[in-house]
Amino acid sequence: MSREILVRAEEQIARSAAGDQVAFATLVREHQGMVFSLAYHLLRDRSLAEELAQEVFLLLHQNLSSIKSPAHLKFWLRKVTSHRSIDQMRRQQARPQVPLDEVAEPVSVERATDPLLSKSLHKLIAALPEKARLVLILRYQEDLEPMEIAEVLEMPLNTVKSHLRRSLATLREKLTRCIGEVNV
Amino acid sequence: MSRLDDELKVLLQRQEPSPDFTARVLARLNAEQPSAPLPSANFWQRLVAYLQLPTRRWALATAALLLTAAIGVVQYQRTKPHGVEPPTASAPNNNSSSDHTSLVASGTTATLPDTTTDITGVEKSVGEKNRDGESSPSVTPVKDEKFKPYHQTNLPYRKAASPSHEDRLAHAPPPSAGELAKAQLMQALFIASATVNEAKRLAINDE
Numbered sequence: 001m002s003r004e005i006l007v008r009a010e011e012q013i014a015r016s017a018a019g020d021q022v023a024f025a026t027l028v029r030e031h032q033g034m035v036f037s038l039a040y041h042l043l044r045d046r047s048l049a050e051e052l053a054q055e056v057f058l059l060l061h062q063n064l065s066s067i068k069s070p071a072h073l074k075f076w077l078r079k080v081t082s083h084r085s086i087d088q089m090r091r092q093q094a095r096p097q098v099p100l101d102e103v104a105e106p107v108s109v110e111r112a113t114d115p116l117l118s119k120s121l122h123k124l125i126a127a128l129p130e131k132a133r134l135v136l137i138l139r140y141q142e143d144l145e146p147m148e149i150a151e152v153l154e155m156p157l158n159t160v161k162s163h164l165r166r167s168l169a170t171l172r173e174k175l176t177r178c179i180g181e182v183n184v
Numbered sequence: 185m186s187r188l189d190d191e192l193k194v195l196l197q198r199q200e201p202s203p204d205f206t207a208r209v210l211a212r213l214n215a216e217q218p219s220a221p222l223p224s225a226n227f228w229q230r231l232v233a234y235l236q237l238p239t240r241r242w243a244l245a246t247a248a249l250l251l252t253a254a255i256g257v258v259q260y261q262r263t264k265p266h267g268v269e270p271p272t273a274s275a276p277n278n279n280s281s282s283d284h285t286s287l288v289a290s291g292t293t294a295t296l297p298d299t300t301t302d303i304t305g306v307e308k309s310v311g312e313k314n315r316d317g318e319s320s321p322s323v324t325p326v327k328d329e330k331f332k333p334y335h336q337t338n339l340p341y342r343k344a345a346s347p348s349h350e351d352r353l354a355h356a357p358p359p360s361a362g363e364l365a366k367a368q369l370m371q372a373l374f375i376a377s378a379t380v381n382e383a384k385r386l387a388i389n390d391e
Contacts, residue, residue, distance in 0.1 A: 021210060028206045036201040052203050057209045058216065121195055139191075140196040172188055 009070035017064035024064075028057050031074070034142065036082050041137045043092070044087040044126060052088055056081050069182075078142065078152045082134055089130050121180045124171050135163040238388040242258055243383025254372030261365030 016025035035056050036112045041051035057082060060067075067073050125133060131153070146164065150157045234240065359367075 021213075024213075025206050025210055028209050032205050033198045033200050036205070037196075037198040040199060041196055046201075050205060053201060053205070054209050054212055058213060061213055117191060118195060121191055125192075125195070136192070137196055140192040141198060168188065169194075175188070 006070060010072075013031075013067050013070065013073060015065065017067070025059060027060075027073075031077055032057075034074070037141055038078065038081045038137060039085050039088075040098060041125075041141060042082075042130070043088060048088065048092075052081070052084055056084060075152065078138070078144075081150060082138070086130055086134065091137075115146055117175070120175060121171065124174050124178075128132070128167055132163045132167045135160055136167050139164060188313045239383070243380065243387060246377060246383060247380045248374070250376035254376060255368060257372055258365055258369050263369060264361070268338065 012027055015173045032053060036049055036053040038045060039056075043049050043052070060073075060077065063076070065102065067076060075103045084094045122133055125136065128136065129176055134153065138152060139146075144152070146157060146160045149155070150160045151162070
């Protein structure tokens with residue numbers, strides 16, 4: 001992040017904390033993709049994920065004075081979204097889950113991947129334990145290092161590494177079993 | 185980087201929420217922000233506003249007047265010198281043999297009559313020796329019908345021995361000044377309460 005962008009981001013946080021709604025709207029627009037995607041990949045429900053993302057931004061508005069830097073803002077958003085998503089998932093466990101097949105595909109860029117592999121992978125990720133799924137999402141969606149994931153989830157580094165290793169091994173094994181001789 | 189990593193990166197890439205997401209966040213923010221608290225009237229302002237109606241004003245004035253009167257009565261009763269002295273033992277001692285009980289009841293050591301009555305009701309002269317030849321104590325139980333065996337009494341039947349309710353009322357000691365004051369206070373409070381209730385009823389009808 002160049003110095004100019006950093007200074008501008010810091011100004012936006014300061015103006016938002018001072019009550020400038022335009023600056024806050026800019027902050028929301030910049031980070032809504034990250035917050036929404038984290039919630040969506042965990043919950044697999046667009047409306048629920050949007051609701052949760054809105055709550056996270058409302059909470060951010062209340063805590064803007066405690067945000068010290070743009071990096072801290074990202075860290076804060078990831079942490080709050082992760083914890084809130086896990087809470088939501090636990091609440092949801094009593095309710096019937098929406099099958100993955102019925103989930104509307106979000107608007108996204110065209111992928112040059114195998115649709116069968118994609119579909120199978122979706123189901124396998126959804127079947128992972130919640131903490132392991134969260135680690136995987138933070139690793140591949142946010143491109144975070146295990147150390148950063150450990151900080152966001154307040155988890156020991158070795159636990160994060162073990163979650164990652166075990167999840168990838170499970171996915172690889174099940175995927176091979178499902179689609180046969182695909183080199184994964 | 186394996187193929188699985190690539191697949192996961194594509195599958196878990198960031199996605200955008202609906203286009204009006206930011207607007208909805210701001211709308212919720214504006215809706216949930218606490219509005220400025222209304223300037224709340226203090227107790228006296230609210231009381232004055234409550235007493236704006238003339239009926240309520242009259243009711244309040246009446247209640248205050250009655251309360252003052254009640255307090256005045258109580259204070260007067262407290263400060264008033266007691267006019268009636270309670271009966272004491274220094275009453276004239278024209279005792280005959282039938283007036284023993286009043287002397288004993290008043291706790292005096294006034295002169296006792298020459299004759300006494302033992303528990304069985306047999307009168308003995310003071311200083312008469314008992315069965316062992318010793319002198320009996322000078323104070324003996326008073327003469328009372330109820331201490332006699334029933335067959336020795338003159339009572340026609342047992343119920344007549346106890347005083348009736350009318351007798352008790354007739355012989356009850358006069359109420360003390362404190363009791364009188366208490367009774368008057370209760371009366372005044374009753375009148376005040378009734379007046380306030382009436383005023384409240386008028387106020388409700390007025391509304």
